[in-house]
Amino acid sequence: MRLTVAQALVRFLSAQYTERDGGRHRLIAGMWGVFGHGNVAGVGQALLEAGPEAMPFHQGRNEQAMVHAAVGYARTRHRLSAMACTTSIGPGATNLVTGAALATVNRIPVLLLPGDVFATRPADPVLQQLEVAWAGDVSVNDALRPVSRYFDRIWRPEMLGPSLLQAVRVLTDPAETGAVTLALPQDVQAEAYDFPDGLFAERVWPVRRPCPEPSALAEAARLLRSARRPLIVAGGGVRHSEAAAALAGFAAATGIPVAETQAGKGALRWDHPQCLGGVGHTGTAPANAVARQADVVLGIGTRWTDFTTASGSLFAPDTRFVNLNVAAFDGAKQDGLALVGDARAGIEALAEELAGFRAPPCAVSTRAWHALTESVFRGTYRPEPVAGPQEPGPQEPPRSGGLSQGEVVGALDAVLADRDVIVNAAGSLPGDLHKLWRARDPEQYHVEYGFSCMGYEIPAAIGVKLAAPDREVFALVGDGTYLMLPTEVVTAVQEGVAITVVIVQNHGYASIGGLSEQVGAERFGTAYRFRAEDGTFTGEPLPVDLAANAASLGLEVHRARTAGELRAALTAARDSPRPAAVYVETDPSRPAPPPEAWWNVPVAETATRPAARSARTAYDRAAHDRTGLDRP
Structure with a gap:
């Protein structure tokens, strides 16, 4: 089939689907774009020719914002459906970098299609081209390499098919997904080529639910059965896997309390008997109290960021971790026992291993915290005064x-x-x-x-x-x-x-x-x-x-x-x-309850201003008391 590279790209994307649990989803549900000379004659013309049924188009105003919109869409669709973003070369392409980093950090699929310099080099430099004296094949799009899970530049039409298949493989892989960038030289976008008809056949990419290894499940069950103060930390993987119901049943059956990361909040209803609320630096008093005493922690779909661990200070040094995560990279964190697998499949398998098990009752109640929350909502909450003389800064x-x-x-x-x-x-x-x-x-x-x-x-x-x-x-x-x-x-x-x-x-x-x-x-x-x-x-x-x-x-x-x-x-x-x-x-002088855990933000080690010297003293005390340095 003779098409331009851009036309072939749009036709291919319109025929890709994902499937999980018997439900089929269109992989690329639409494309965001801001047009310039680097994509208007290629991708722009291809979208017009294909029509909105083949590829719905959304007009963006800022390229970074387009990626954010695509991320919001894909997260809501549990990463089973995503969006693409097309830009011109130069500033349009570099504006994608922040959005790409956000998508990759959060493991959310988004397809980026920035225009690029001429492959045929009719003139050098062309408008908006970054000249690099030591490398003729570098453009501003190379800034997207470190923030992309997959990157390719389509120098020739023949490259398009193999590159698209690799791109979709990454977009649909729960362990590898993130921003995928295919840089498109503007002359190549408009170049015609006889593509094989098979490239445009409808493809369904299964999003499987891998189950952790039986031996790892048995060891995890042994650790949880031996725990006197177990805790579950629910992360974003619970949402991506649509595992909330499985987690609620597992927590109810075992009695293990559940704390939630930012990405995992909502994994349990706030009034579920086992729900402790947010954990870490921005967490609740009940969740952090349980975390400090926990001897075995089951992390489900969490990356264990510094806010979750309170810069490594929240959990005791001898706490054992079991990490259920579809990504082996995250499963190995906290020196934990890795249960590499889908969150829902892993929870269900653990539930079978722990049949009949009931954790010791949690001694921490959420009743006082809920009452505190109500006082904040009513406007009657007043923070406790800080001990010692306070000197307000010049910019209160x-x-x-x-x-x-x-x-x-x-x-x-x-x-x-x-x-x-x-x-x-x-x-x-x-x-x-x-x-x-x-x-x-x-x-x-x-x-x-x-x-x-x-x-x-x-x-x-x-x-x-x-x-x-x-x-x-x-x-x-x-x-x-x-x-x-x-x-x-x-x-x-x-x-x-x-x-x-x-x-x-x-x-x-x-x-x-x-x-x-x-x-x-x-x-x-x-x-x-x-x-x-x-x-x-x-x-x-x-x-x-x-x-x-x-x-x-x-x-x-x-x-x-x-x-x-x-x-x-x-x-x-x-x-x-x-x-x-x-x-x-709002009135910034009326804050919510203070953080319930530490966050390591280093303070100037030497200074002349009293506020900085006082802050350094407090920082040194916190680092000594809260990171375990004073423990034998």
């Missing part, structure tokens, strides 16, 4: 008299239905949500904390809504995140994707402002304020009206000042058929 958080961020979370908790989805990624909200959110559905909590990328929320919410149109989707953003990447609001308006953007105005970077104060940097450079006479950003808050900005981009906007007004605004936005925004100003 502004006291607006507005709601606390915890009250905003409480209003969302009151308004959202069980199947509604919250999307977040960066700032202080991930910490508050991990502690406080009461997940009622495995898909409700969509927080990207592997890369914690500002700007993820709005485009990802669009991707979630496209993947699950029957769910209401709320993107939670602070003012810093909103200002960084609001562009896809226009896409939501254009395509009628009825998401709700909740804009939390706290006049700067609240999370990093708090961390800055903790590490002795005195909130330097974290507030959105005018310069004062001394040249520092300590003047009045900036008169920026983000609600007006959202309205100018086409959103239906609701403003709220009180908790009652916020609940009403959220309800109105939820019920609206249009994309909407809810704007609320």
Whole structure:
């Protein structure tokens, strides 16, 4: 069949499917694009010729945001269906790098199709070409190599078929998936070639559920049976494997308590008897209390990041780990016993091995924590005063008299239905949500904390809504995140994707402002304020009206000042058929409960300012007390 390379690419992608548990899914459900001279005559023309039934197209405004939307879609579809992104060469291609890193870090499939320089080199350099004196075959797309799970450059039409098969192999492999990049020289995109008809035959790629080795299962069961204080840590693999029901049954049968990572939150309903809530630096008091005493920990689908382990300080040195993970790389972490296999298949196999087993009763209750959460939601929570004299830094958080961020979370908790989805990624909200959110559905909590990328929320919410149109989707953003990447609001308006953007105005970077104060940097450079006479950003808050900005981009906007007004605004936005925004100003001086575990952020070892010296003293004490250095 004689087609251009771009036409063959689109035709091939339209015929690829995945299958798991008897359900078939289209692998590439659509393509996002921003067109320039590097892809308009190739991929652009091919999409037009194929038509929307063969390959639905979504018009992006920013290339990084397109990848975020694709990631939100693929995560919601449990990695069984994904999206592609096409860009021009030059800045369009390099804008993909951040999104690609996010996808690969989080093990989420996305296909990237950046344009590239001419293969035939009619002129050198061409527009937007990076010249490298020591290598003639390097372009800006090589920046995508370290953040891609598979990378190839299609120099000749003959390369397309074998490369596409390798690309799809990686996209559909639960252990290997992430960003896949096929760089497409712009002249090759438009070149015609006689492709074999077999390349375009419909293909179904099975996504299997490998079961761990029987000997490893037996050893894991032996360890869990011997445990006096066992704990399960549920990670994102539970969601990807659709293993929430299996985990709930396993926890109920064995009595083993369950703590959740950011990616795993929602694996159990918040009121399940074995659910302890979030674990680690942003976790709950009950989960971390159990983790500190645990002698055997079963990690399911977790990468064991520093927030989960509290920089390696949360678990005792003699704690034994069993890691059920489809990726052998993650299964070997924490010097654990690796159960390499699918999360759901592994849970079911472990349940058989542990038939009749019941763990000793957990001595830790969640009742007090739930009461604390209610007080945060009502606005009656007041943090305990810090012992000792406190000298406020020169850049204290502004006291607006507005709601606390915890009250905003409480209003969302009151308004959202069980199947509604919250999307977040960066700032202080991930910490508050991990502690406080009461997940009622495995898909409700969509927080990207592997890369914690500002700007993820709005485009990802669009991707979630496209993947699950029957769910209401709320993107939670602070003012810093909103200002960084609001562009896809226009896409939501254009395509009628009825998401709700909740804009939390706290006049700067609240999370990093708090961390800055903790590490002795005195909130330097974290507030959105005018310069004062001394040249520092300590003047009045900036008169920026983000609600007006959202309205100018086409959103239906609701403003709220009180908790009652916020609940009403959220309800109105939820019920609206249009994309909407809810704007609320918060008071950064009223934080949620503090972290329940340590996070290792090194502090200046020498300094002249008292705040930094005091912070270093606290850091040294924490490092000594919490990482086991003082234990024999």
